[in-house]
Amino acid sequence: MLTHLHALAAVFARNLRIAWRRPELLVQTMAVPVVVLALASVIFGANDAWPIAVVDEAETAHSRQFVETVTETRGPTGSYFRIVETEADAAAELLHAGRLQLVVTVPADFSETGAVEIATYNINSDAMKNVRLRVTTTANAFDGATNAHQVAAIIDRVKPVDVPRTAFMGGSAVILALLLGAAMIAANLYAVDSEHRTEKEIALTPLGSYVAGLGAAAAGFVLAAVAAIPTALVALAFGTRVGMQELLLAAAIVLPATAAAAGVGVVVAAYLRTHRMIQPALIMAALGSYFASGGFISVSALPPLARAINTWWPPSYVFEWSNPLLHGFADRPGLTEVAAVVGAAVVAMALAALAAQRAGHRTINHGQ
Amino acid sequence: MHAALALAKKDLLVSFRAPLFVIISIVVPVAFTFLYAIVVHVSTTATIAIADEDQTPHSADFIAVMSQMHNSDGDYYEILTSDPDQARDMYEGADVGAMLVIPEGFGRSVDEGEDPAVTLSLVNINADGTKNQHLRIEEALRQFQQTLPSTPPDRLAILESTELERDIPVSVYLGSALLLFAALYAGIVSVGVSIAREWEERTAKALVLSPSGHASLVAGKWAAAAIMSVVTIAVTLAALGWVLGYPWHMLSWRSAGVLAIVWIYGAALGTLLGVKLRRALPLVPVAVLIAVAHFLVSGYESYIRGFAHGGGVELLWASTHWIPLAPLFDVVRFEVTSLPQPEGAIVAALGSLLLAAAAVSFAVWKLTKALRFTQGQ
Amino acid sequence: MNQPQVAVDVTEVTVEFSRGRKREPFRALDRVDLDVRPSEVSCLLGPNGSGKTTLMNVLTGLVTPSSGRVRVLDLDPATQRRDLLRRIALVPQETSLYPELTARENLTFHARYYGMSAREQRTRIDEALELVQLGARADDRAGTFSGGMQRRLALGKALMMRPELLLLDEPTLGVDVQSREAIWNRIEDVAREGRAVLLTTNYMEEAQRLGDQITIIDRGVNVVRGNLNELTSQVPEVERVEVPLVSLQDVFLHFTGRGLRN
Ligand SMILES: Nc1ncnc2c1ncn2[C@@H]1O[C@H](COP(=O)(O)OP(=O)(O)O)[C@@H](O)[C@H]1O
Numbered sequence A: 001m002l003t004h005l006h007a008l009a010a011v012f013a014r015n016l017r018i019a020w021r022r023p024e025l026l027v028q029t030m031a032v033p034v035v036v037l038a039l040a041s042v043i044f045g046a047n048d049a050w051p052i053a054v055v056d057e058a059e060t061a062h063s064r065q066f067v068e069t070v071t072e073t074r075g076p077t078g079s080y081f082r083i084v085e086t087e088a089d090a091a092a093e094l095l096h097a098g099r100l101q102l103v104v105t106v107p108a109d110f111s112e113t114g115a116v117e118i119a120t121y122n123i124n125s126d127a128m129k130n131v132r133l134r135v136t137t138t139a140n141a142f143d144g145a146t147n148a149h150q151v152a153a154i155i156d157r158v159k160p161v162d163v164p165r166t167a168f169m170g171g172s173a174v175i176l177a178l179l180l181g182a183a184m185i186a187a188n189l190y191a192v193d194s195e196h197r198t199e200k201e202i203a204l205t206p207l208g209s210y211v212a213g214l215g216a217a218a219a220g221f222v223l224a225a226v227a228a229i230p231t232a233l234v235a236l237a238f239g240t241r242v243g244m245q246e247l248l249l250a251a252a253i254v255l256p257a258t259a260a261a262a263g264v265g266v267v268v269a270a271y272l273r274t275h276r277m278i279q280p281a282l283i284m285a286a287l288g289s290y291f292a293s294g295g296f297i298s299v300s301a302l303p304p305l306a307r308a309i310n311t312w313w314p315p316s317y318v319f320e321w322s323n324p325l326l327h328g329f330a331d332r333p334g335l336t337e338v339a340a341v342v343g344a345a346v347v348a349m350a351l352a353a354l355a356a357q358r359a360g361h362r363t364i365n366h367g368q
Numbered sequence B: 001m002h003a004a005l006a007l008a009k010k011d012l013l014v015s016f017r018a019p020l021f022v023i024i025s026i027v028v029p030v031a032f033t034f035l036y037a038i039v040v041h042v043s044t045t046a047t048i049a050i051a052d053e054d055q056t057p058h059s060a061d062f063i064a065v066m067s068q069m070h071n072s073d074g075d076y077y078e079i080l081t082s083d084p085d086q087a088r089d090m091y092e093g094a095d096v097g098a099m100l101v102i103p104e105g106f107g108r109s110v111d112e113g114e115d116p117a118v119t120l121s122l123v124n125i126n127a128d129g130t131k132n133q134h135l136r137i138e139e140a141l142r143q144f145q146q147t148l149p150s151t152p153p154d155r156l157a158i159l160e161s162t163e164l165e166r167d168i169p170v171s172v173y174l175g176s177a178l179l180l181f182a183a184l185y186a187g188i189v190s191v192g193v194s195i196a197r198e199w200e201e202r203t204a205k206a207l208v209l210s211p212s213g214h215a216s217l218v219a220g221k222w223a224a225a226a227i228m229s230v231v232t233i234a235v236t237l238a239a240l241g242w243v244l245g246y247p248w249h250m251l252s253w254r255s256a257g258v259l260a261i262v263w264i265y266g267a268a269l270g271t272l273l274g275v276k277l278r279r280a281l282p283l284v285p286v287a288v289l290i291a292v293a294h295f296l297v298s299g300y301e302s303y304i305r306g307f308a309h310g311g312g313v314e315l316l317w318a319s320t321h322w323i324p325l326a327p328l329f330d331v332v333r334f335e336v337t338s339l340p341q342p343e344g345a346i347v348a349a350l351g352s353l354l355l356a357a358a359a360v361s362f363a364v365w366k367l368t369k370a371l372r373f374t375q376g377q
Numbered sequence C: 001m002n003q004p005q006v007a008v009d010v011t012e013v014t015v016e017f018s019r020g021r022k023r024e025p026f027r028a029l030d031r032v033d034l035d036v037r038p039s040e041v042s043c044l045l046g047p048n049g050s051g052k053t054t055l056m057n058v059l060t061g062l063v064t065p066s067s068g069r070v071r072v073l074d075l076d077p078a079t080q081r082r083d084l085l086r087r088i089a090l091v092p093q094e095t096s097l098y099p100e101l102t103a104r105e106n107l108t109f110h111a112r113y114y115g116m117s118a119r120e121q122r123t124r125i126d127e128a129l130e131l132v133q134l135g136a137r138a139d140d141r142a143g144t145f146s147g148g149m150q151r152r153l154a155l156g157k158a159l160m161m162r163p164e165l166l167l168l169d170e171p172t173l174g175v176d177v178q179s180r181e182a183i184w185n186r187i188e189d190v191a192r193e194g195r196a197v198l199l200t201t202n203y204m205e206e207a208q209r210l211g212d213q214i215t216i217i218d219r220g221v222n223v224v225r226g227n228l229n230e231l232t233s234q235v236p237e238v239e240r241v242e243v244p245l246v247s248l249q250d251v252f253l254h255f256t257g258r259g260l261r262n
């Protein structure tokens, strides 16, 4: 037993040394979530207050009141519009070029007709749905000022302040960085042997090749924390804020999940063997999970097909269970949830050991 | 020419003998586009549970308004239930992030001209979701209000004119981007990896020492990669057709040309990466990053253009002036939607090809100039 | 064909690399001289890291020397590389074979990629397979071959091209005695046919057996050049190690036989 532990420690230490000598092993794992988070935060985090043009051709008290309403149209997260242009010609030009997606014109006869004109750059139906619904919100506000007896909606939120979209994305991205980091580092470290043709030596250890699998998984688990640091910094920069207690609570889910990911990484590496196959599979599966399995938007808000698929896709549970803890929407992790991830970690580690052991047999039998 | 064909044939034969790599190369980008595609409609349809505690014709009307709201992409609401108990259970159990309570007395308030109100409860763990729900309920309120006889006739009217003849459906908008992503990814990764592989397996020296020259090396690699990429793109298209109902029959020679240009652009970057890095270990993540970044930036360009007023977005948008790929994405979208072609497509096509040519020339030059082999080779 | 008087003429060639963390300049070759004549086997002898492979790379134009004169078949490898590559063949130190392809497929690919006409291919490939005694295993994947077989296949690839100058970088490294004999015999045949051979090695008996001319380099510097007699005569009588009349190799071959083990 003790010799086995010694062997495991030796493999673990060797792996840390390899990672230290070849920093690209870590850097490349860091780069993927960092870049994706930064780009997605800038692109999808930008449309809170929509830049628009409002052209007031009436210049009456009534029309000014409308323009005022546009400016003041708010959702639960802040203003819906930001007026960046008021000149008719310039606005038309910007719209034609797609530099603006909405131009609101209050025509000269506004007081008689009670109609405003909107012109849209309808580049996609999703953006346009958003634009039109925002205009509806303005219309409701405008009519509500003149007619008090309107049907209204009281919005009741679990927390007084929403978690900003980029903050949600940032939190998930750190989870992604941990899971992907663990899987990828463990897999690449394991594959170093098959790529460097040292696998036979490893396979011939009298203790069994499983040691190589567990050693790689352990190193992946530990180094994932390092690999996630840059993502965490980017998340901080884009407004993710998490308290100490929330962090610890979420760790009860995320840490075992990271261990499970490290185990899965070794299993993948044992079967795919080379970096050129391991990496695309792991990276793209991770990115796909981020976008489609609760990293970007909670699973419960996804379309039915996505919800159905995510029932069977383990990473979605990691996001779904840890995000509420991370952002203070749950007091403590459920016992079954913790049991499930810990169980997954144990199973994944066992599979990693098994896969490595079997890979060892394959190597010896092939006798390179 | 013969040399290039020989190399392509060799690559295909090797792939056929060890097909796992081919399978991975095809499955991975298809899986990613599939996953992305299944969430494309996420902000079209919002899931909600309704606790109809009023149970009057008015509350039923309100629910009817909600269930009829839609745009060309689909319904605005997926109403999971209107049973009060079930709705509360779902909301409390975190199976749904939004619950609308139509309180008892809602119908009476409407009839009596008092101030009727519904309550929208939200798990505001993501402001985007909150906003989505808020915007929808505003629309529901407006439409419902419109049906009431008590509503004064002088309400604000909104007359809309659109720049394009019709909206480009989001499924087409993102579906096209995903299709081009698949072409780009296939180009970068398959060419890059197959070049790096010659170094990893120590067979590169024999290739470089052939009198056929480096152009044959690049051409052969491209030819084999092109065949595999065609399969990748075809499978992606099938997946998009299935998940998004992507109208692939609308694609014509123009879109095929765009796909080819984007692939060539990717293959050129892949060539450069392969020659420069020579190892799959750093190459694959770099290639993936390049492909995903192009997808997010160039693929969304015509959308972010409208937001790019100040801040990080404007900087990001400015970067698309230097990478001419963005208009190509629109070419495909406009074609599939039967809209007149956008401006700047020719420039984009030529610019992309020019960049590709520059990348390949640099790679070939690199091959001649800096032949570095690992120790002993 | 206008056969040049010397196949390889290297005069005072220096190659510099930078190495280590600090990218310190480092001379892999320092004013090295070498010549190789047709119909001869020239051996470049030297310990590991002495610069043998680097010199080979200079001859094929893969490395450009910082100073010195290099002529290979009367061509300059740096500027006339294409023409040169048509007339030489290199067996690299590390076997470059595609393990997924059969022996024949490896040769076919090489022939095509090196621009051999389709007409010539068939006969030359079969001929090469016979020359290196792999005819029986022609349709087995190279990945299943032993080290010796892989080296022979690599040699077959080069022989198939019928080069005027054959460059062999440590061709018998880690090869069994039977394969080594086969490789040596083929190399001698090439020289007998009037072509030039340059081979690097750090096996004494290889140089002794094959070398018409022997050049010894160490740490990138010429140590000594000449034929075997010239070299041995330079060593004073007292320092010479007694050479038994029958070498160990003869004994080994006698008892294990000359048959190849595929
Ligand atoms: N590309 C290179 N960059 C830096 N140093 C090199 C390079 N190639 C070879 N060397 C160094 O040049 C010396 C000679 O190497 P090499 O020619 O491979 O020796 P040999 O073939 O005799 O064993 C060695 O010390 C080696 O480390």
Ligand SMILES: [Mg+2]
Pocket: B376, C052, C053, C054, C093, C169, C170
């Ligand atoms: Mg050498």
